[in-house]
Amino acid sequence: MQDNWLFIGIAVVIAAMLPMLPIAAARILSPHRPNRLKNETYECGMETVGDTWVQFKVQYYVYALVFLIFDVEMIFLFPWAVAYDNLPLLGVIAGLVFIFLLLDGLAYAWRKGALEWS
Amino acid sequence: MTPIQYFFLFTAGFTLLAALGVVTRRNVVHSALLLVVALFGVAVTFAILEAGFWAVFQVLVYIGAIAILMIFMVMLTRRNVADETYPEPFNDNMRLAFLAALLVFGGLALTIGGWDAARETMTVPLDYDALREFGRAMVSPDGYLVPFILVSVLLLAALVGAIYVAVLGNKSQEERE
Amino acid sequence: MSFFEDPIKFLAGLLQDLLVSLNLHPIAITVINNIVGALIVSSVGLVIVIFLIWLERKLAARFQDRFGPNRAGPFGILQSFGDLSKLVLKEDVVPDAADKIPYNIAPILSIAAVVLVWAVVPFSVEWIGTDLNVGVLYIAAVGSFGILSVLMAGWASNNKYALLGAFRAVAQLISYEVPLIFALLIPVLLARSMGVNQIVGAQDIWYIFVVPVAFGIFFIASLAEIGRTPFDLLEAESEIVAGYHTEYSGMKFGMFMAGEFLHSLTLAVVTAALFLGGWRGPYVEQLPLLGPLYLFLKAGFVYFLIVWIRSSLPRIRIDHMLDITWKFLTPLSVVLLMAIALTDALLKEFGQINNTALYVGAMIAVNVVIALLALFAASRLNSRQRRQIKTFEPRPLAVPPKPAAPAAASTSEEASA
Amino acid sequence: MIPLSWYLIFSALLFSIGLFGVLARKNAIAILMGVELMLNAVNINLVAFWRYIVPATTEGWMFVASVFVVAAAEVAVGLALVYSIYRGRRTSSADEIDLLKW
Numbered sequence: 001m002q003d004n005w006l007f008i009g010i011a012v013v014i015a016a017m018l019p020m021l022p023i024a025a026a027r028i029l030s031p032h033r034p035n036r037l038k039n040e041t042y043e044c045g046m047e048t049v050g051d052t053w054v055q056f057k058v059q060y061y062v063y064a065l066v067f068l069i070f071d072v073e074m075i076f077l078f079p080w081a082v083a084y085d086n087l088p089l090l091g092v093i094a095g096l097v098f099i100f101l102l103l104d105g106l107a108y109a110w111r112k113g114a115l116e117w118s
Numbered sequence: 119m120t121p122i123q124y125f126f127l128f129t130a131g132f133t134l135l136a137a138l139g140v141v142t143r144r145n146v147v148h149s150a151l152l153l154v155v156a157l158f159g160v161a162v163t164f165a166i167l168e169a170g171f172w173a174v175f176q177v178l179v180y181i182g183a184i185a186i187l188m189i190f191m192v193m194l195t196r197r198n199v200a201d202e203t204y205p206e207p208f209n210d211n212m213r214l215a216f217l218a219a220l221l222v223f224g225g226l227a228l229t230i231g232g233w234d235a236a237r238e239t240m241t242v243p244l245d246y247d248a249l250r251e252f253g254r255a256m257v258s259p260d261g262y263l264v265p266f267i268l269v270s271v272l273l274l275a276a277l278v279g280a281i282y283v284a285v286l287g288n289k290s291q292e293e294r295e
Numbered sequence: 296m297s298f299f300e301d302p303i304k305f306l307a308g309l310l311q312d313l314l315v316s317l318n319l320h321p322i323a324i325t326v327i328n329n330i331v332g333a334l335i336v337s338s339v340g341l342v343i344v345i346f347l348i349w350l351e352r353k354l355a356a357r358f359q360d361r362f363g364p365n366r367a368g369p370f371g372i373l374q375s376f377g378d379l380s381k382l383v384l385k386e387d388v389v390p391d392a393a394d395k396i397p398y399n400i401a402p403i404l405s406i407a408a409v410v411l412v413w414a415v416v417p418f419s420v421e422w423i424g425t426d427l428n429v430g431v432l433y434i435a436a437v438g439s440f441g442i443l444s445v446l447m448a449g450w451a452s453n454n455k456y457a458l459l460g461a462f463r464a465v466a467q468l469i470s471y472e473v474p475l476i477f478a479l480l481i482p483v484l485l486a487r488s489m490g491v492n493q494i495v496g497a498q499d500i501w502y503i504f505v506v507p508v509a510f511g512i513f514f515i516a517s518l519a520e521i522g523r524t525p526f527d528l529l530e531a532e533s534e535i536v537a538g539y540h541t542e543y544s545g546m547k548f549g550m551f552m553a554g555e556f557l558h559s560l561t562l563a564v565v566t567a568a569l570f571l572g573g574w575r576g577p578y579v580e581q582l583p584l585l586g587p588l589y590l591f592l593k594a595g596f597v598y599f600l601i602v603w604i605r606s607s608l609p610r611i612r613i614d615h616m617l618d619i620t621w622k623f624l625t626p627l628s629v630v631l632l633m634a635i636a637l638t639d640a641l642l643k644e645f646g647q648i649n650n651t652a653l654y655v656g657a658m659i660a661v662n663v664v665i666a667l668l669a670l671f672a673a674s675r676l677n678s679r680q681r682r683q684i685k686t687f688e689p690r691p692l693a694v695p696p697k698p699a700a701p702a703a704a705s706t707s708e709e710a711s712a
Numbered sequence: 713m714i715p716l717s718w719y720l721i722f723s724a725l726l727f728s729i730g731l732f733g734v735l736a737r738k739n740a741i742a743i744l745m746g747v748e749l750m751l752n753a754v755n756i757n758l759v760a761f762w763r764y765i766v767p768a769t770t771e772g773w774m775f776v777a778s779v780f781v782v783a784a785a786e787v788a789v790g791l792a793l794v795y796s797i798y799r800g801r802r803t804s805s806a807d808e809i810d811l812l813k814w
Contacts, residue, residue, distance in 0.1 A: 005165040005173075006325070007425040008433075011333040011414040012407070018337060019406035019550050026383045026546035039391040041454050041542070058285055060190050060466050061795065063617070065284075065788050067469040068183040069277045070625075072784040074476055075175055075777050076256060076266065078432060081484040083253025084639065091257035092640040094266060096633055101270040103629050105277035106621075114281045115621045117614035121322060126714050130722045137726055137749050141733030146742055147450060151397060153745050154443065156726075160752045163722070166714070167763045172755075172776055174432045179780060182439025182472075184748065184787050186465060189446055191791045192741055193462070195798040208736045215735030219728040226724035230717050248773060249428065249489075255770045262774050269781050276785035284792035 062114050066106065073102050126166055133159025144206075146192045154185045171249055301583050303422050336424040337410045340564075343591075344557045345375045351556070351602055358606035379549070387545035392453040401448035402543065402550035408440035409557045416564055417492040419574045419586025430491035431479050434565060435472070438520070441558070442468045445539050448551075452542035460538030463613060467526065470620045471519035477628035478513035481506050481635060482569045495573035503570045505655055506635060508662045510570045512628050514600070517562040519620070522555065523601055525608040526616060559601055560594070567593035622676070627669045634661050719760035727753035738805045740794045744787060751783045 080087075080095045087095075109115050136155035143149045161176035255261035310331065314324045349364060349372055356363025364371030389398065412434050414424040427433050442465055449461020483489050485505065486497035503510045519526040540551045567573060571593040574586030611619075638661050642648050726749055733746025755776055762772025 003325070003329075004425045004427050005168075005170060007329045007333060008165070008411075008414055008427070009162075010326070010329045011337060011411055011424065014330070014333045014337050015407040015410040016403060018341065018410060019403045022379075022383065023402070023546050023550065026385070026387060029383050030545060031386050033386065034388070036391075038388055041390055041392050041452075056190075056194050056462060058194065058795065060462055061187070061194060061284060061791070062281060063466050063470050063621075064183065064187040064190050065280050065792075066277065066621075067473055068179070068187055068784055068788060069273050070473045070476070071179050071183045072273060072781055073270070074432075074480075075179070075780055076269065077480060078429075078483065078489060079171075079249055079253030079256060081253070081480055081636075082487060082489055083250045083256075084484055084636075085487050086250070086254045087257060087640075089640060089644055090259065091254070092636060094257040094263055096636065097267065098270045099629060099633055101267075101274050103626065105274045106625065106629075108278050109281050110622065112281065112286055114285045115617070117617050120713070123714055126718065130718075134722070134725055134729065137729045140745055140749065141729055141737065141742070146739050149742055149745055151447065153748065156749065157752065160726075160756060163719070163756055164759055167719075167759050169759045169763065170427065171429050171432070172759055174429050174436045175780065176755075177436040178432065178439055179784065180748070180752075182436065182442060183469070184784065186439075186442060186446060186469065187787060187791060188741055188745065189450070190462075190465075191794060193458075194795060195741070206738065209738045212736045215732050218735055219732035222731055223724055223728035226727070227721065230720045230724065233717055233720070248770065252770045252773045256774070261770070265774060265778065269778070272781060272785055276788045280788040280792035283789065284795045287796055 059117060062109070066109060066115075069105060070102065073098070122166065126163075129159055129162045129166070133163070147189060150185060150189045150192060153188070154181050157181055157185065169248075301421075303419075303583075332424060333414065336413050336416075339418075340410060340413050340557055340560060341553075344553060344560055345379070346372070347560055347598070348375045348378075348553075348556050351598075354599070354602045355606050358603070382546050382549035385545040387547060390452065390454070390542050393542060394451040394453060396451075397447045398451035398542075399547075401444045401451060402547040402554075404440055404444035404447065405554040406550050406557065408437055408444060409554055409561050411437045411440075412561050412565065415491050416568060416590075417495050417573055417586075418590060419583040420579065422574075422583060422586060423492050426490055426492050429489050431483055431489045431494070431569075434491075435476055435479060438472070441554075442472075448543070449539035452539070454542050457539050457541045460541065464522070464539055467519060467522075467613075467616060470617055471516045471526075471624075474512050474620060474624035474628040475516035475520060477625070477632055478509050478516060479569070480632055481509040484632070484636060484639065491568055491573075495568055495575060498572045498575060500651070500655055501570065501572040501575075505658045506631075506662055507659070508627070508631055508666050509635075510566075511666075512624055512631070513566060513570065514597075516620070516624060517566065518601065518604065519616070521558045521562055521601075523559065524605040525611045527610055560598065563594040563597040563601065564590065566597045571597070623669070623673055627665070630669075631662070631665050634665055716760060716764045719756060723753040723756040723760070726750075726756070740797075740805065741791070744790050744794075747786065747790075748783060751779055751786075755779050 076098065077095070080091075080098075084092075133156050136152045136159060139152040140149045140156060143152065157176060157180040161173045161180075164170075164173035164176055256266050257263055307328070310328065311324070314327060319327075352374070353363040353371070364374035367373040367377050389395070415427050415430040415433055417423040417426075445461050445464045445468065449457045449459075449464070452458070482494050482502050485502060486494040488494060488497070540548055543551060567590055572589075573593075574590045576585060576589035579585045579589065635658065638657050639648075642650075642654060642657060647653050730746045730749030730753060733749060734743050735746075737743050737746060758772055758775045758779065762769075762776075766772060
């Protein structure tokens with residue numbers, strides 16, 4: 001078990017190194033002549049006005065929220081699916097009730113129009 | 119000291135440094151990004167503890183969902199006043215808070231200091247399939263069937279409540295005005 | 296054991312002998328073995344992707360009745376190397392307003408998040424980076440670093456379009472993650488295991504033939520995850536400049552591009568492993584070398600589908616894109632999961648779980664019924680929504696700006712509002 | 713092998729840092745981040761105790777799962793409240809939410 005995670009840890013280091021190599025090569029090989037105009041924020045040639053932090057819609061929050069709730073339910077559904085062979089029928093029904101309650105939340109969000117983009 | 123101990127100290131070190139950054143940075147987005155680093159450090163700790171399932175879920179739930187939700191909310195709630203981009207991060211009770219945190223840590227450290235040293239080491243090598251057992255125990259009536267259903271209800275309530283508070287409550291408020 | 300029977304094992308044995316003869320500490324031997332393995336596994340994808348970019352450009356060109364790259368090398372196969380050297384030699388412009396640390400980490404993270412998936416991809420019977428017992432979840436978890444890299448890139452660029460693009464992209468990615476994870480849950484349920492290699496091993500009948508609808512959901516959701524047409528709103532050039540990587544140039548931009556291709560390949564390989572039987576094929580037990588061949592043939596088929604769809608379909612609008620996942624794919628995947636779990640449990644209850652023909656037949660029947668019901672419900676919903684759309688009076692064309700006709704002007708204003 | 717007390721010290725430190733963040737920060741979202749750190753510290757303890765003391769049982773797992781669920785629910789509702797207050801009062805600073813003070 002720990003051997004598996006040793007491999008993953010080494011893979012994390014290597015996966016971070018692999019893209020660093022070409023970027024480092026580019027830093028050595030490429031020209032570097034910054035000037036003020038070149039380093040301005042790119043907005044198709046317009047000068048940027050005001051702050052970057054524009055106001056966003058609350059919809060972004062709603063999508064992330066529903067995603068979070070579904071994600072957390074996965075903590076229970078994945079072990080439930082793995083242990084499926086040893087489950088009595090009651091356990092299966094409990095899991096289905098669990099999923100059904102989850103679906104309820106989605107239905108609520110849908111009916112109240114929280115999932116509409118505009 | 120074995121290599122795994124060095125590795126644990128390294129992990130704990132960068133997790134704690136990132137956590138310090140979370141509570142001290144002025145820019146809240148930087149705080150959120152450092153929170154991701156700290157949460158990843160906790161995931162690594164879980165992997166060292168041979169709880170791979172929780173390491174993976176730490177990343178999936180905390181980094182993949184909670185941190186992103188927080189960054190979204192930072193972007194959503196911001197005054198458009200230029201000079202208040204990065205206000206003073208701490209409130210007036212900063213010193214008191216520091217003292218309280220120090221006291222809590224002192225108390226915890228004292229308790230840990232009186233810990234029975236015989237239970238310090240791992241005795242059994244882990245050949246127990248906790249994942250499968252957890253899945254079975256979760257839905258069996260002599261296990262955690264009631265918490266399992268309650269969790270589902272709690273999450274449903276959180277979803278409904280959050281949607282109501284964030285979206286629908288504001289809608290009805292605007293209608294009243 | 297000879298080289299041709301199992302070359303990887305043969306070479307690993309040689310390495311092991313070499314390390315032991317050097318009298319190294321056993322921990323050092325383990326670490327070195329793991330480093331070599333991780334290096335091989337991580338570079339496989341990157342090497343393939345260089346040729347894949349050429350292949351995709353060639354295919355896209357054929358779909359559009361062009362030649363595609365055909366100058367550099369035979370059939371233009373060296374085109375990617377030309378592109379690579381161009382990217383390396385390009386100046387890397389970092390905008391002054393950028394937040395430097397997240398700005399530089401984001402492209403690295405976007406590649407690393409994809410490369411890490413290869414650690415659990417089984418190439419053959421025993422050729423796998425590491426057989427993690429939570430492999431499927433690991434694939435999903437690593438993907439969340441990709442989401443994070445998009446958000447970091449958009450925020451650190453300090454550019455309105457980049458931030459807006461990043462927000463849209465993240466909304467799309469997390470929305471499609473939900474049906475994706477539910478579709479992942481179905482092979483896990485059928486195989487009773489989260490290890491990718493165990494899932495491949497359990498596919499005596501490929502899961503695409505047992506649960507075709509789950510395959511469909513997974514495929515559509517992964518199209519959205521990799522940001523390919525028809526879900527390429529991430530970089531809708533005509534709407535938000537270029538999306539979250541507007542401010543990137545040179546090699547860092549190249550990293551985002553390569554990351555996109557690598558992500559496509561990776562998801563094709565994962566699809567092949569989870570639904571198309573992975574390395575399974577005739578004679579693979581005797582000759583493990585055939586495993587990667589089968590795997591990449593199947594992955595190549597999935598990739599071809601992706602390119603085909605890319606060159607056939609237009610981009611869809613953002614509200615439609617979100618409706619597809621939240622109002623169609625997510626409910627469908629949840630209902631499908633419930634139906635499959637129930638069918639499985641009932642078959643087990645009646646002691647028919649080992650009756651393969653009955654099992655597969657019941658599963659396919661359930662899939663077909665649910666797919667038909669879902670399509671019926673979607674079409675009903677669609678027509679109801681269409682009736683609710685308010686129709687405006689047709690806008691009068693080119694009304695002359697006469698002061699004597701205020702009525703016409705006000706109508707045109709209403710129509711445009 | 714790592715002694716159990718190392719994990720406990722680590723988690724105590726993390727908990728204290730989180731507590732400091734909760735008590736001292738102005739921004740309501742930063743306060744929620746502090747709460748997340750505290751919950752994570754609790755999780756480290758739970759997993760460490762499970763691994764060292766009751767490794768062949770599932771109680772530890774159920775506790776950890778509950779903490780995950782509580783953390784998710786807390787973030788979901790907490791951020792919704794922050795947003796609701798922001799809509800009404802144009803601030804996300806906990807110090808300025810003082811309507812009930814006098």
